Amino acid sequence: MPSSxxxxxxxxxxxxxxxxxxxxxxxxxxxxxxxxVLILDRERFPRYHVGESLIPVVMAPMKxxxxxxxxxxxxxxx
Numbered sequence: 001m002p003s004s005x006x007x008x009x010x011x012x013x014x015x016x017x018x019x020x021x022x023x024x025x026x027x028x029x030x031x032x033x034x035x036x037v038l039i040l041d042r043e044r045f046p047r048y049h050v051g052e053s054l055i056p057v058v059m060a061p062m063k064x065x066x067x068x069x070x071x072x073x074x075x076x077x078x
Contacts, residue, residue: 013037014035016038018039019043024039029061
């Protein structure tokens with residue numbers, strides 16, 4: 001239920017601890033399925049890290065999240 005003052009939800013179906021790659025992916029997939037999700041992380045966002053490659057096993061979750069077309073459009077090599 002959103003706060004009447006801010007419109008920000010105050011009740012959640014799922015709380016994900018950690019907003020790194022695994023936590024953010026989990027939260028995104030749950031939200032895509034209609035769950036109200038809160039991510040808690042001790043760091044401030046955005047936090048910048050260098051990511052030079054993805055291992056092949058991540059392509060299935062990327063496809064499920066609808067991100068493979070975006071990667072291809074931006075010219076990332078397979």
